[in-house]
Amino acid sequence: MELFCLEKDAILRAQRDPNIFCDERVLQSLLTVEDRYVPQGPYFQCVQKDIQPFMRRMVATWMLEVCEEEKCEEDVFPLAMNYLDRFLAAVPTRKCYLQLLGAVCLFLASKLKACQPLSARKLCMYTDNSITSQQLLEWELVVLSKLKWNLAAITPLDFIEHILHKLPFPEDRLALIRKHTQTFIALCATDHSFTMYPPSMIATGCVGAAVCGLQPDQSNQNVWGDNLTELLAKITHTEVDCLKSCQEQIEQLLTNSLKESQQQHQQQQEGRASNKGTQSQNLSCTPTDVRDVNL
Structure with missing residues (x-):
């Protein structure tokens, strides 16, 4: 009685097809159409009035940590960021909706690329329940319509x-x-x-x-x-x-990121030493605290 599936919990990836990478036409096709998926113009100056670059970075860091926490395929996060940038380049958005937008982009990218897509419930949980499943599903249709259902974007x-x-x-x-x-x-x-x-x-x-x-x-x-x-x-x-x-x-x-990581680690160590085991009553349970964006 050993006829049970040993592949149930494993993620199986297709082997790389050498014919694809030996054929120069495939690379040329990617180079030809890649500009279609690049935001046209600096949207922080032309479109967005309420959202600043540091807010995008906070939400992007949160999205990356959600992907790492859920062990998503490596192409989910870049694709989700492509959706987010294309949406922000087309639609003026209030900063209180930025994390909701990031969650929707992760939701869509995981459906397209992940073997096991992220669930709406989990994404709401990672926002510290600041959004609801109903909002996520409603905004999913909004994002899809603004992107004209063109989700098979080319990423690096x-x-x-x-x-x-x-x-x-x-x-x-x-x-x-x-x-x-x-x-x-x-x-x-x-x-x-x-x-x-x-x-x-x-x-x-x-x-x-x-x-x-x-x-x-x-x-x-x-x-x-x-x-x-x-x-x-x-x-x-x-x-x-x-x-x-x-x-x-x-x-x-990379150099700046490593410096910031070291500084944050040092601040965390100093904070732990000064608190002496006491914990703040206002900690976020999301991978990265992005509540400042929503204020």
Whole structure:
């Protein structure tokens, strides 16, 4: 009696099809249509009057932590941020609805990409029940209509395998580069300055930053970095100077993020020492406290 399913709790991913990555037409098709899914214009200056960049970052960080908590597939978060940015570029939105919008975007992206989509109940729980399931479902239709039901957006993750397939590295090395690149892409999605960058440029910049960061020989990094940048630019038909600028911005973003993380960790340690075991009565039970956005 061993005829029971051992795959019930496992997430099975399809193996990469080499025919897709060997056919240059697939990459060319992605490059041709990627601009359709990029917000047109800086919406903080042109559209949004009540929402500021720091609010978007707080909600993006909350969305990322929800994905990490629920162990979502890596492409759920970038896709959800694409929905959020496209919506904000088209619809003036009050800041009190920003977390609701973020939850709806996660809801939709998980339906499209996740093997086990996020439930409305769980998303409401992660907002500390500041939204209801009814609001989530109502706003789902609003977002769908504003995005014209065009949800199969192209994100930087769609370009990773096409780029890595053309790099001269062994498979074990590529696996490490892939992991670091995915982290960089998620980090870029939390920063509004990358909102209008083409997904292919973000992907190539993240791959370049990952490879250079993993180089053991720092003495030859400048020479290797230039050669790598030229190769990446050739793969995705990007201008070398633009790609260099994007990669430098990604590396600076990583540096700033690490500094902020260290400062927050230090403040938490100091707070624990001063409290001596006492807990505040007003703590949020969401992964990131975004209540300031709703005030």
